[in-house]
Amino acid sequence: MIHMVKLCVGVSSIEELESYRDERAHWWDADYGEDVHVHRTRMMPKRAAEMEGKASIYWVIAGVIGCRQPILRLAPFTDPEGQTFCDIIMAPDLVRTVPYPKRPFQGWRYLRPEDAPPDLGANDDVGSEVIAVELARLGLL
Template structure:
């Protein structure tokens, strides 16, 4: 059964900022999100799960999870989550701040945006439409 992960995206205000950061940090390399704790339900994450990103209190995109690996041993151990390099935009959904990462059940995950229906609208407009209940 698929299970998702959710994490705050600190330092990036938009999906475009995140993409630019990745281009300059690890050009051509795999997209790896590093964290201290290895998820106990890693097999469920790899089985169709995604990493949902929260930008300034709003979930804006997700990236399918390709692999979850523990690197190192003992106190130097850390987790590396390999992600699909192409973010999928989702319906902007408010989310309160938290530390680290959390599991996200599929029933609680926001729906993917249909590019055909909405086009590539600005993030701020999408947020305003969501708050007004028009989206």
């Protein structure tokens, strides 16, 4: 299994990303007929078979990995001009993770499971999450 990590460009918080999840599929005319979140990217991962139904996409927001979404499947998409893309079809719920700093990069990258930040537990204090995000931004975590 291999995960994916991607910058969440133009989004400043997890709450803002949550507000987009219901709109995004319709922006690209990509209605998969179910309650999913769709993100379109240029390249289909070569390791797609290792990801579908097993991995997650870890979102980098404001320089910090703060959440993930399980990847249900990857679907090829071709636009009317013949340009090919990959639709990443994800579960709609965001799973918050322990904040982890990540420098900017282009596109997406593979993320090994052992390098992925752990999920925040249901009993974890939201206040401590905010402090952890700030520490990560300062390079202290």
